Amino acid sequence: MAGFLLRRLAAYLLLLYLILTVTFFLIHLAPGDPVRMAEDQRMTREQRDQLHRIYHLDRPLPEQYLAWLSAVALHGDWGISFSHQRPVTTVIADFLPRTLLLAGASLVVEYAAALLFGIAAARRSGGAADHAIRVLSVLLSAQPVFWLGLMAILLFSYVWPVFPASGHLALPALVLGLFSAGSTLRFVRGSLLEVMSRDFIRAARAKGLSEARVVWVHGLRNALTPLIQLFGMAIPARLNGALIVEVVFSWPGIGWLIFTSVATRDYPLLLGTTALSAFLVIMGNLVADLMHAAADPRVRHA
Amino acid sequence: MIGPATGRPAKLILLTLLAASLLAGCGRREDERQGAHPTPAGAETPRRGGSVTVAVIAEPGGINEYTTPSSLASDEVLFTVFRHLVQEQPDFSEHPPTFAPELAESYEWSADHKTLTFHLRENAVWSDGVPVTAEDVRWTWQAQTNPDVAWDNAFMKRNIRDVEAVDPHTVRFHFTRAYAKQMGDANEGTILPKHAWETLPFAQWRQSADWFKQHAVYSGPFVIASWKTQQELELRRNERFYEKDRPYLDQVVLRVTLDPGSALIQLLNGEVDFFAQIQPNDAPRIKADPRLDVVSYWSNLYVFVAWNNDDPLFADRDVRRALTLGIDRQAIVDTILGSYGRVGVSPILFSIWAHDRTLQPLPYDPAEARRLLESKGWKDSDGDGVLDRGGKPFAFELSSNAGNQQRADAAVMIQQQLSKVGVRATPRTMEFNTLVDQANKGRIAAMVLGLSIDTSLDLTGNFHSSQIPSPTNEGSNFERYRNPEVDRLLDEIAATPDLQSARPRLDQVQRILHRDQPVTFLWESQRLSPVNKRIHDAKPNALRSFFNLKDWWVEPQG
Numbered sequence: 067m068a069g070f071l072l073r074r075l076a077a078y079l080l081l082l083y084l085i086l087t088v089t090f091f092l093i094h095l096a097p098g099d100p101v102r103m104a105e106d107q108r109m110t111r112e113q114r115d116q117l118h119r120i121y122h123l124d125r126p127l128p129e130q131y132l133a134w135l136s137a138v139a140l141h142g143d144w145g146i147s148f149s150h151q152r153p154v155t156t157v158i159a160d161f162l163p164r165t166l167l168l169a170g171a172s173l174v175v176e177y178a179a180a181l182l183f184g185i186a187a188a189r190r191s192g193g194a195a196d197h198a199i200r201v202l203s204v205l206l207s208a209q210p211v212f213w214l215g216l217m218a219i220l221l222f223s224y225v226w227p228v229f230p231a232s233g234h235l236a237l238p239a240l241v242l243g244l245f246s247a248g249s250t251l252r253f254v255r256g257s258l259l260e261v262m263s264r265d266f267i268r269a270a271r272a273k274g275l276s277e278a279r280v281v282w283v284h285g286l287r288n289a290l291t292p293l294i295q296l297f298g299m300a301i302p303a304r305l306n307g308a309l310i311v312e313v314v315f316s317w318p319g320i321g322w323l324i325f326t327s328v329a330t331r332d333y334p335l336l337l338g339t340t341a342l343s344a345f346l347v348i349m350g351n352l353v354a355d356l357m358h359a360a361a362d363p364r365v366r367h368a
Numbered sequence: 369m370i371g372p373a374t375g376r377p378a379k380l381i382l383l384t385l386l387a388a389s390l391l392a393g394c395g396r397r398e399d400e401r402q403g404a405h406p407t408p409a410g411a412e413t414p415r416r417g418g419s420v421t422v423a424v425i426a427e428p429g430g431i432n433e434y435t436t437p438s439s440l441a442s443d444e445v446l447f448t449v450f451r452h453l454v455q456e457q458p459d460f461s462e463h464p465p466t467f468a469p470e471l472a473e474s475y476e477w478s479a480d481h482k483t484l485t486f487h488l489r490e491n492a493v494w495s496d497g498v499p500v501t502a503e504d505v506r507w508t509w510q511a512q513t514n515p516d517v518a519w520d521n522a523f524m525k526r527n528i529r530d531v532e533a534v535d536p537h538t539v540r541f542h543f544t545r546a547y548a549k550q551m552g553d554a555n556e557g558t559i560l561p562k563h564a565w566e567t568l569p570f571a572q573w574r575q576s577a578d579w580f581k582q583h584a585v586y587s588g589p590f591v592i593a594s595w596k597t598q599q600e601l602e603l604r605r606n607e608r609f610y611e612k613d614r615p616y617l618d619q620v621v622l623r624v625t626l627d628p629g630s631a632l633i634q635l636l637n638g639e640v641d642f643f644a645q646i647q648p649n650d651a652p653r654i655k656a657d658p659r660l661d662v663v664s665y666w667s668n669l670y671v672f673v674a675w676n677n678d679d680p681l682f683a684d685r686d687v688r689r690a691l692t693l694g695i696d697r698q699a700i701v702d703t704i705l706g707s708y709g710r711v712g713v714s715p716i717l718f719s720i721w722a723h724d725r726t727l728q729p730l731p732y733d734p735a736e737a738r739r740l741l742e743s744k745g746w747k748d749s750d751g752d753g754v755l756d757r758g759g760k761p762f763a764f765e766l767s768s769n770a771g772n773q774q775r776a777d778a779a780v781m782i783q784q785q786l787s788k789v790g791v792r793a794t795p796r797t798m799e800f801n802t803l804v805d806q807a808n809k810g811r812i813a814a815m816v817l818g819l820s821i822d823t824s825l826d827l828t829g830n831f832h833s834s835q836i837p838s839p840t841n842e843g844s845n846f847e848r849y850r851n852p853e854v855d856r857l858l859d860e861i862a863a864t865p866d867l868q869s870a871r872p873r874l875d876q877v878q879r880i881l882h883r884d885q886p887v888t889f890l891w892e893s894q895r896l897s898p899v900n901k902r903i904h905d906a907k908p909n910a911l912r913s914f915f916n917l918k919d920w921w922v923e924p925q926g
Contacts, residue, residue: 098801111842116518120574151435151577160597219629227633316626318598 074355078348085344086337090134093328093336094127100148100331121148134337144341145334149327154338158320162342165319168242168312169304171235175243176250177297183247184254189281191259199251207248215241215314238315242308246300253296257289264288412904418922419619420903423631423640427598427624430577431584432565433558434511434519444644444914445622448603449588450558453486453505454551456823458909463721464867465823467551471500471559471587471610481546481865484554488537492610494561494585502533507562516570524553546865549824561585589615589918598624609918616921632898635660641900644913648708654898661901664894666719668910670712671775671818672887673766673782674847679813681764686740688885692730694737694789700781701891704774708896712889714878715819715827719892719910722825722871724878729889737789748790755790763792764813767806770797775816778890782816807846808837816890817846825867825874828858831881849886 101117144154309321426441454467472486590603675682746755768775779795835843
């Protein structure tokens with residue numbers, strides 16, 4: 067198991083390095099001058115040259131790359147954000163809590179909705195409610211999340227103003243949660259239906275237990291096991307999926323930070339946030355790998 | 369973005385989605401309240417205490433003005449917690465603006481107008497009790513001009529040879545020459561606390577936003593008491609402010625509200641008392657609420673179509689004149705701004721003392737436009753409805769910056785209006801930086817653009833041939849207009865210390881621009897600031913919406 071872990075870690079480290087290197091060159095080669103975009107206005111040539119010198123943007127690109135790489139790899143120094151003029155790590159530390167909060171709240175929404183509707187659909191399998199719920203789930207997960215966001219703003223901030231359009235947790239959490247609930251719901255339904263046809267359920271019924279107890283205690287407990295694995299992978303996915311939602315709802319978390327750092331060509335900040343994002347996805351995969359390996363010994367030697 | 373009004377060069381205005389309401393800088397004074405005044409006469413006794421909540425569209429980039437990317441969001445806060453030497457007044461409708469005391473209680477010029485002496489208030493202290501002295505002013509100038517600080521307005525100090533601390537309360541600015549913008553240049557930038565900040569070497573300033581926050585002391589009516597990133601700033605009364613009876617308010621909470629639509633909702637449900645700017649089409653909703661009021665005032669922004677004078681299509685003055693005649697500017701104003709705008713005629717706006725009142729906008733006259741174009745050889749020879757000459761149709765792209773709906777709408781109306789005189793304009797929006805980049809290369813035929821005029825009336829950036837942009841020259845003369853006479857007049861105006869005496873030249877420039885029509889002026893507009901009626905004496909103006917924040921007061925709650 068240790069060997070497996072080491073091999074995977076090495077592969078992931080290489081992957082992380084490649085992602086950041088590609089990002090580094092992509093953003094540096096994109097049109098737009100960071101010092102001009104941050105200042106958001108026209109400036110004298112003299113000042114632009116000064117800023118280039120201060121941020122080392124006057125050096126050849128390979129030299130900038132090596133300087134950045136050695137600072138990150140040897141000293142864990144992600145540099146200074148151009149637009150915030152503070153270390154990248156402290157900027158991220160300031161914005162991360164809001165993303166975690168949104169991720170947590172949307173997970174609650176997602177699983178509450180998925181369990182509620184998934185179970186309801188499974189219990190009335192084939193009936194009208196089941197069909198309605200299944201159509202709804204496809205609708206929810208088939209819409210682009212930004213569109214869902216805009217519709218939610220239209221509905222809950224203008225037509226029926228219960229939540230502010232930005233800066234409030236409720237709408238982004240709802241949209242992100244419901245968007246993901248679509249597929250989770252179908253998973254709950256499928257899993258529960260499968261479990262409910264097993265012998266032990268028949269046995270439970272035969273014992274004369276109430277139907278609610280059969281479903282909620284015996285059925286659900288068994289149906290939930292795969293769901294827990296899904297949950298483990300949902301956390302990193304959620305942190306990244308929040309990018310668009312954070313921008314649409316002006317929720318200043320990591321996604322919003324990535325968006326603005328691209329817009330202002332804040333290279334160090336973009337690389338730092340990209341690294342965090344990539345790291346989370348990789349960790350999610352690693353966890354999934356480990357679970358898989360634990361369950362299936364053949365994988366460990368692959 | 370438009371920075372503080374004091375003497376910056378004309379800058380492009382970009383209304384991006386995020387920044388839509390920050391912009392549209394300065395304007396005018398006519399502080400006409402729309403609607404009923406909040407309180408009956410006689411109830412106007414200012415009272416100390418209370419708190420107001422203001423929605424702001426962005427938080428300041430930092431608290432050190434010289435390393436913070438300039439934006440209205442930063443300026444509003446920094447100019448409240450720090451002070452300038454003097455404060456430019458919004459009284460420029462009758463004469464060049466005057467300057468009221470801030471840290472300096474008085475100033476005087478030498479006979480040759482090359483030396484400016486400020487006398488600082490004896491009672492001005494930093495929020496830690498240390499006096500504000502001439503050394504602070506001198507050290508601030510050193511920071512402003514230091515290459516490692518790389519302040520974006522450092523060029524405004526290039527005609528200042530030295531700043532001399534004569535004694536603790538006397539500071540003298542030595543200029544290399546006398547010219548129009550001297551006071552604006554000397555006064556540009558807030559005074560920094562030398563004793564608190566001089567321990568950090570200039571070379572580290574651009575990476576020390578946190579350090580400045582931690583070591584902040586203030587000189588303005590309010591201090592920053594707490595700051596929750598991207599959420600809320602709390603300003604609290606500075607008990608050591610030099611005006612002992614100001615400010616009236618104990619607290620001003622700035623709530624960061626990235627989305628203007630959200631700010632509107634918070635105003636309507638009473639969570640927020642003030643917001644710097646709303647769009648004209650939102651005004652009726654605010655006015656319909658009996659608790660809210662809208663303060664309107666003329667901005668210093670003028671929006672126009674820049675015809676690329678280098679483009680053979682627009683090289684002829686009569687053709688440009690015909691295009692102006694063919695655009696129904698009044699209809700555009702009525703549609704886009706309603707009663708909050710008017711048709712423009714000069715870059716020196718109606719609201720400014722030097723506006724040439726003899727100028728009238730050219731009428732909307734499509735028949736005359738067509739006649740003029742035909743006299744220049746433009747005829748619809750193939751009957752397709754578009755004029756042509758030498759086999760080429762009169763067709764071009766009309767660009768505007770993405771995210772600015774007003775300008776995109778204007779471009780569409782222009783397209784439709786010009787089609788009636790046989791000219792095909794195709795609207796196109798482009799990301800702001802791409803647009804500027806293309807314009808610098810001379811590749812934009814025509815664009816709808818907004819520029820602001822500063823109160824020193826320097827039109828050099830917009831109309832001087834030295835300011836025609838190129839990849840190596842960042843001017844704002846996007847219409848690529850070249851007129852030696854205008855160049856000469858602008859140079860002479862800029863070199864005149866007393867602007868009043870430059871009036872004949874200012875008039876002459878306006879008339880030449882009217883004759884040449886290098887651009888077609890579309891509109892001037894008002895800014896609309898919604899305010900809850902529980903706030904009294906809020907006088908946002910074209911210079912800043914927090915212009916007189918220290919004088920705002922509220923009635924007791926309940």
